[in-house]
Amino acid sequence: MALLDLSDVTVSIGALTPLDRIAFSIEAGEIIGVVGESGSGKSLTAMAVMGLLPLIGGRITSGAVRFADVELNRLPERDYRALRGRRIALISQNPMTSLDPIRRVGEQIDQVSMMHLGLGTEQARLRSVDMMRQLRIPEADVVHGNYPHQLSGGMKQRIVIAMALAADPELIVADEPTTALDVTIQAQIIQIMVEMARRKNVALMLITHDMGVVAQACDRVVVLYAGRVAETGSVERIFAAPRHPYTKSLIGCIPVEGLPPGGLKGIDGVVPGVANYPTGCRFHPRCSLAQDRCKIEAPLLRALDEGAAACHLAGDPP
Amino acid sequence: MALFLIRRLLLLIPVFLAVSLVIFMIVRFVPGDPIDNLLQIGSTEEQKTAMIAAYGLDRALPVQYTIWLGKMLQGDLGEAIILRQPVSTLIAQNLPHSLILGSLALAFSTLVGIATGALAASFKDGWLDRLVMTLILLGSTLPSFWLGLLMILLFAVQLGWFPVSGARSWSALVLPVLTIGIGGVALVARVTRAAMIEIARKDFVTMLHAKGVPPLQIQLGHVLRHALLPVVTILSLRIGWVLGGAVTIEYVFARPGLGSLLITSLNQRDYPVVQGCLLMLAIAVILGTLIGDIVQAAMDPRLRETLR
Numbered sequence: 001m002a003l004l005d006l007s008d009v010t011v012s013i014g015a016l017t018p019l020d021r022i023a024f025s026i027e028a029g030e031i032i033g034v035v036g037e038s039g040s041g042k043s044l045t046a047m048a049v050m051g052l053l054p055l056i057g058g059r060i061t062s063g064a065v066r067f068a069d070v071e072l073n074r075l076p077e078r079d080y081r082a083l084r085g086r087r088i089a090l091i092s093q094n095p096m097t098s099l100d101p102i103r104r105v106g107e108q109i110d111q112v113s114m115m116h117l118g119l120g121t122e123q124a125r126l127r128s129v130d131m132m133r134q135l136r137i138p139e140a141d142v143v144h145g146n147y148p149h150q151l152s153g154g155m156k157q158r159i160v161i162a163m164a165l166a167a168d169p170e171l172i173v174a175d176e177p178t179t180a181l182d183v184t185i186q187a188q189i190i191q192i193m194v195e196m197a198r199r200k201n202v203a204l205m206l207i208t209h210d211m212g213v214v215a216q217a218c219d220r221v222v223v224l225y226a227g228r229v230a231e232t233g234s235v236e237r238i239f240a241a242p243r244h245p246y247t248k249s250l251i252g253c254i255p256v257e258g259l260p261p262g263g264l265k266g267i268d269g270v271v272p273g274v275a276n277y278p279t280g281c282r283f284h285p286r287c288s289l290a291q292d293r294c295k296i297e298a299p300l301l302r303a304l305d306e307g308a309a310a311c312h313l314a315g316d317p318p
Numbered sequence: 319m320a321l322f323l324i325r326r327l328l329l330l331i332p333v334f335l336a337v338s339l340v341i342f343m344i345v346r347f348v349p350g351d352p353i354d355n356l357l358q359i360g361s362t363e364e365q366k367t368a369m370i371a372a373y374g375l376d377r378a379l380p381v382q383y384t385i386w387l388g389k390m391l392q393g394d395l396g397e398a399i400i401l402r403q404p405v406s407t408l409i410a411q412n413l414p415h416s417l418i419l420g421s422l423a424l425a426f427s428t429l430v431g432i433a434t435g436a437l438a439a440s441f442k443d444g445w446l447d448r449l450v451m452t453l454i455l456l457g458s459t460l461p462s463f464w465l466g467l468l469m470i471l472l473f474a475v476q477l478g479w480f481p482v483s484g485a486r487s488w489s490a491l492v493l494p495v496l497t498i499g500i501g502g503v504a505l506v507a508r509v510t511r512a513a514m515i516e517i518a519r520k521d522f523v524t525m526l527h528a529k530g531v532p533p534l535q536i537q538l539g540h541v542l543r544h545a546l547l548p549v550v551t552i553l554s555l556r557i558g559w560v561l562g563g564a565v566t567i568e569y570v571f572a573r574p575g576l577g578s579l580l581i582t583s584l585n586q587r588d589y590p591v592v593q594g595c596l597l598m599l600a601i602a603v604i605l606g607t608l609i610g611d612i613v614q615a616a617m618d619p620r621l622r623e624t625l626r
Contacts, residue, residue: 050528092528097521102618112529121364147619163529169464 002068003028003203004049004171008064011048013056017227018274019044020103021063023301024222024232028170029201031194033214035250036224039271040208043093046175049205050090051080086116089164091174091193095156095181100149105159106144108131112166131162132202133194155186161193171203178213190217211254215239220307223247226271226282231308231314245287269317281311285302289313322615326608333604337388341596343384345589351375352399352587373399375589387595395597396590398583405594406578408470413598416576417569420560422495427502430555432546434503435510439545440537442515450507457504466497483572485585492569498564502556513545547618554610558603 002025011019019041026032034042049055049065051072062152065072074078084090084159092098099108110124116236119127125144132140135158148156151256155175165174174193178186190206194217197204206218214221214235223230231244244249252265269286270298272278278285285293293312338611353369370376374385389396395405438450474482481490517523518541526536565577576595583591615621 052524052527055527081530081532082531084528090525090528092521092525094521100522100526101620102544103540111531116530149620149623160525163525209550228356303433 002066002117003025003030003200005064005066006045006049007064007066009045009048009065010061011044011053011058011059013053013058016274017061017265019048020227020242021301022224022227022229023063024229026171026205027204029203030195031197031204031206031218031222033210033218033221034205034207034224035211035221036230037209037267037271039226039273040224042209042226043175044227046173046205046207047061048091049141049173050084050088051075051077051162064285082116085112085169086167087169088171088173089167089169090159091157091160091164091172091177093176093179094125095153098160099156101148103147104145105148105151105156106146109144109159109162109166112163116244128162128166129212131165132158134196134207135165138170143205149159153181154189155191157181157189161189163197165196165200165202166202169202172209173205175207176209177206178208186213193217211250215254226277226284229281229308229310231307231311232301233304234308243304243307243314244283244311245289245313246283247309249286283302326361326611330438330604330608334601335387336490337600337604338387338597339383341593343379345592345596348584348587350587352589355400355586355588362561364399372540386590390597395594398588398591400583400588401587402557406428407578407595408591409598412452412574412579414577415574416464416564416568417560419494419498419564419573419575420557422491423498423502423564423585424553424556424560425466426495427556428549429508430499431503431506432510432542432549433550435507435545437516438507438517439514439541444522447511450511454504454507458502458508460500462497462501463566465500469497470570471492473616490571490573494564494567494573494599497570498560498567505552505556506549509549510542512546513548514541516561517541530597543617547614550610550613550617552577554606557606557609558599559603561599 005025007018007023009019010021010023015121017125020094022041022045024032033043036042041114044053044058047056048060049072053059058148058200060073060158064074067083072083075083084205099105099134106125106128109128110121113119113123113127114124129144132143137143137155137158143151143155148159151159155273161177177193178189193206206213208214211316218235220234222232223238225246231238231242231247233243239251242251249265249267253267255264267286272282272285278295279298280296281287281290281294281299284290285296293311297312299310299312300312301308304314352373353366353375356369357366367376374382386396393406395409398405398408399409431493434450434454438447441447470482470493473479481487481494484490499576514537518537523536523541526540527533561576564575565581567573568575569581576598580592580595580599583595
């Protein structure tokens with residue numbers, strides 16, 4: 001039984017349908033990478049799992065999000081709220097703006113354990129400081145009393161991570177947790193997150209556009225393109241034998257040793273906007289292997305020997 | 319924080335001097351003078367000259383200013399030329415009326431304004447929000463003297479709930495406070511609503527939802543707290559306005575007060591009284607902004623940081 005299971009989740013915002021039949025699952029304690037370019041629907045998937053779509057005017061129109069056998073999209077808001085921060089936590093994209101600027105950072109971590117675990121002020125403080133130490137925040141008890149603007153970006157993201165871990169959740173959704181940080185500390189933050197997830201046996205849904213990060217940190221990968229799942233599979237299989245041309249192109253974007261100058265391949269074109277998704281396979285305008293069939297008929301996500309892919313040409317292993 | 323306070327207080331000295339100079343000059347640039355109001359018809363030119371000399375109005379303006387400033391620093395605002403009383407006595411008689419009216423009106427507009435603004439923001443685009451916004455538009459466009467007259471007609475003349483005018487009882491305060499306060503309510507409510515809607519879109523609010531904080535607690539404990547920062551600015555600017563800007567209302571309701579005193583003495587060109595009243599109002603504005611800055615610094619740690 002998977003901890004989190006999305007089956008054919010379709011999300012609408014007004015007349016638009018930015019997510020189309022998203023399907024994947026996460027096992028307890030598993031680290032899964034959700035990858036794709038900007039605009040492929042990664043953050044929306046996170047919002048759908050967190051049940052925060054109403055904040056941006058969106059809703060799940062069909063399909064189901066199941067968490068430990070509870071159908072989240074049918075859950076009354078009250079019960080959903082009790083899960084949020086308690087069993088499913090969010091680490092947001094930008095630590096610079098995700099903390100309340102006029103409250104002490106410690107207070108903001110305490111809030112979670114006080115609210116969900118019923119701790120008193122002092123107990124919550126001790127718990128938060130302990131968590132901050134585990135996240136290698138120096139002088140944790142001093143930092144506990146600091147305001148966000150007094151901390152660096154990396155420190156702030158550690159605070160956000162501490163906030164996510166505060167009530168011992170079973171699943172953490174991390175939405176591009178390092179995009180807003182300096183390159184020099186990105187690796188550090190990813191490493192700390194992965195280490196904590198492994199140690200506390202928390203499942204981690206790591207949203208990123210960096211295939212390098214996925215290769216280092218994840219067990220399995222979900223590749224999204226233009227609001228659809230392109231491919232899923234274990235990290236080993238995806239990197240060794242990608243079945244979807246888009247996955248292949250993403251892997252081609254990772255810089256490797258010994259690459260000649262100008263040798264790094266990008267992907268031509270951009271992800272189409274949600275208002276003008278192409279017919280058929282949404283990747284066909286950018287796909288070098290596209291055939292006539294790809295322009296008309298949308299490929300279904302088909303199970304492979306390991307994982308699944310949505311490509312007409314994925315049937316025969318390369 | 320203490321250093322910031324001392325610096326702000328020291329900064330008040332040049333501001334105060336500049337304001338006093340401007341007040342002194344403006345009063346004298348207005349055509350006409352108090353002697354014309356005092357002289358009996360048929361007085362001779364000699365009598366006029368003697369009178370001008372008696373009030374020291376024949377000396378050069380810089381000399382007059384220095385004398386006034388010197389006395390003022392000793393707490394002596396001079397003697398009213400027409401009303402023949404010490405200016406400080408006149409102000410002491412009138413200021414309490416203005417202070418009570420002003421502070422009640424300010425308190426009314428603060429409380430009701432923040433409450434309606436927060437309600438409107440929480441039910442954004444609902445019927446309650448639309449109703450509030452329409453009332454706000456009405457409240458901020460109605461001229462207050464006209465609103466005052468309407469209120470008198472309805473509540474004092476027709477219904478007889480409150481006295482028409484005067485300042486003898488507490489019930490006489492209700493209509494003037496409402497009249498002045500409603501404009502303030504509209505302003506405060508609009509700023510509160512706009513600020514809350516803007517802040518509700520910020521990332522940290524999404525994060526609060528993701529932490530499972532109940533929406534009401536997010537609105538009141540986090541969003542409103544941020545929205546109060548611009549509201550404090552508006553309110554601090556309004557302190558001086560309410561004290562002096564209530565002039566027309568004091569007139570409509572025939573209440574004693576700083577505004578009434580100012581208008582009367584301005585008509586008579588009673589220089590010392592006009593100067594005294596204007597100075598009081600200027601001090602109120604200066605203190606208002608100072609208080610606003612202090613309150614903001616107390617509420618916003620980022621601001622405190624830059625003040626060190």
